Amino acid sequence: MATRRELLAAFAGGAAVGGAGVGLASSALESGYGSVSWINEREEPVWVRTVVRSDGGPFSSPGVAYESEYRIHPTGHYRGGDTNVVETGTYAVTVTVESADRSERAGPFTDTWAPAGCFHQDLIVTVTEDLSVEFRQDEC
Structure with missing residues (x-):
């Protein structure tokens, strides 16, 4: 991914470098x-702890990119969570689940998440009746 400075330089020098500015701009838009x-999917609320880790990349260092713990009430459809928590890349996702009174615990459940290629993608984490977790990446 191009840095802000590279994008500004490409736009400022667009006439001198011809299509380079267009190439970088297209890459940024993708x-x-x-x-x-x-x-x-349970009939009672659950606590869900989600940790998303990045292994780093050319412009970032490895570490926790996103972390949360929420009490999720029963629902048959997905409930909006946190938006724009990570940029395009590949991430390791770990989820642990606890019952409402925290007497039952399941996990950790892991998956690889790679939001890319469009402006906005969802990772949908489903807690099933037996406290297990299913991951689904909602494509654009």
Whole structure:
């Protein structure tokens, strides 16, 4: 992904470098962000802890890119969560689930998430009746 300075330089020097500015601008427009949403199929609320880790890249260092813990009420459809939590890239996702009274715990459940190629993608985390987790990446 091009840095802000590279994009500004490409636009400022567009006449001198011809199509380079257009190429960088197109690349920037193809990148996007990823959001996390949850579904709780149980008949009672659950606590869901989500950690998204990046292994780094050319312009970033490895580490936690996003972390949350929410109480999710029962729902048959996905509930909007946190938007634009990560940029285009590949991430390791870890989710643990606890019952409403925190007496039951399941996980960690892991998946690889790669939001890319469009402006906005959702990772939908579904908590099933037996406290297991299913991951689905909602494509644009």
